[in-house]
Amino acid sequence: MKILVIGLGTIGSIYGYVFQKAGHEVEHYLRKSSPKAAVKQLQVDLLDGRTEKDGIQSSDVYQVKHCSGKTYDFIFVSVPSGGLASVIDSLAADGISGTLILACGIWEDRAYVDRLVKGYPYILGYPVAGGNIRDNRLTCCLFDHFMLERKEKAAISNYEKLAKLFADCQIQLEQPYDMLEWIWLHMGINAGVISVMGKSGDVKDTTAAAEKLMDSIQYLKEAVKAIRETSQIVASRGVNLKHYKNELLAYKLPTVISAPLMKRMFAKKVLTRKIMTLHGNTQDLLFVCKCLYDSGKKNQIAAPNFYANCEEAMGKITSLMEKK
Template sequence: MRILFFGRGLISTQYAWALEQAGHTVEFYVRKGRKETFGSRIDLEMWDARKGKKLIKESWSIKLHEEILPHYDLIIVSVNTEQLPEAAQLLSAAAGNTPILIFNNLWQDLKSSIAPLPMNNVVFGFPGAGGGIENNRLRGGFLKMVFLEKPRVGTKHINQLIQACFESAHFKISWVKDMQNWLWNHFAMNAAMETEVLKRGSFPAIMNHKDSFSNVGLNIREMIPVLKARGAKPDAITLLLTKLPPALLGVLFNRVVFAKGSLPRLFMEYNNSKAGFAVLEVVREAKKTGIPLPRLTKALENSEYAKQK
């Protein structure tokens, strides 16, 4: 299968490597000027957890394009949330009928988030990976599981294509019945985490403060009315995070979810991305409905997003 990854970011690079290892042809679309900046290789130091736990260290040769050609079997899009509207506009003009996987975190409703792309040519999914890229060096990794929405009317053939693609690379698919609700809940969880990152200064920094994860549950509790106001139903994980006492939640995150040596902890320690946009999006939504979010709003005050809320 010939696959185009939109952008040469963390998620795109890791899954492109895995799919190439499975025999697929993978290439990247990058903005004009980025081809020369990125170069033709990237250094990988990432954990592959599809079969056990294996460290991959290599200088990987990649193929970059600054235009989208009409000869791909699949396009996979994984960009920063704020970049998705621009990506959708570009693909609507350049992708033709090529099936598209949106492999992204989303807060907007699915249809408007990808306008003007047609819904029957798009499937939504979510990766199980993390880490960061700095100075052309990728540090991170991916788990065995990827999340994919169950077929909608008109998308069954695309779902089957994507399923075959990922399963050929030994990934396991977790099928999501209501992807819209799943993504809303996941985005809220991300905003709760980013609220603590804004306080501490970086993703790795929150690993060193036991109170950070206790506060995640309090941040989620604050956002429940916002989720409900937009028609979302808190899922099992969201409800668990709101029901557990903050102190117990802190212990659970520190000693189990992000235990020392675990891959999720390594992914966080390698994460050098900029935090705050998810918090801003939720605060903006809350303002529309008059719902107070004091914890999230305070976290934004000293960030670059302070004037945008």
């Protein structure tokens, strides 16, 4: 298959790398003005969880091929939600076609997404991977599954082909009740965690902040309380949380039980701990928190723990970004 990955960001590069290793033709779409436009390869340090639960560490070189065509089977898009519109505009202006895989944190509703894609066939997904790129080195981890919209809810004609793409890469598909609602809930859970990390840790060192959270029962208790509140913010948008019992089960237990269980999980699950420590894009972190904060305030949802944590965390992150 012929795959186009938008940009040369962390998530797109992880999946572009594994698609290429599985024998598919992968290219990256970068604007000429991009600082990464001249990059032709990345050093890859991957903790790969597709065949071993604790992951297998490997090092490799990813040969980055740049966009050379107009027609692709799939276009993999993983950018901050605010950047989607310009991506679609650029693809349309360049006459590039293909089925969009929108693997993004989208806080808008379905009608907005339908308008945004401007007639492109698309499907919603969410990556289960993470990492960072520094000095053309991709340090990352990859899980054995990918979240993908159900066939009956996706208006694409090549669903089976997409399922085969992931199967070729030894990646299983998990399909929640509603993909967009699942993304909102996932963003809500992340916002609860980020708010506590930002309040209690150093936002200049997100790895240390994540380690501090995962090693502290007290901070994990605070995170559970915040997540309970952010889940209610998500519910206020019309989401029936009963459809997502498995995702919320850990946060419904009393904190004296849930926090120690989470601490033990982070200590034992190498991949989960790794993904927590690698994500350091402060702009993304701020976006997630702000989405939940603004919606909660607008819908008048009582979330005192989350709001207090979020205000302190967002203040730190905004201050840091202003100094850069």
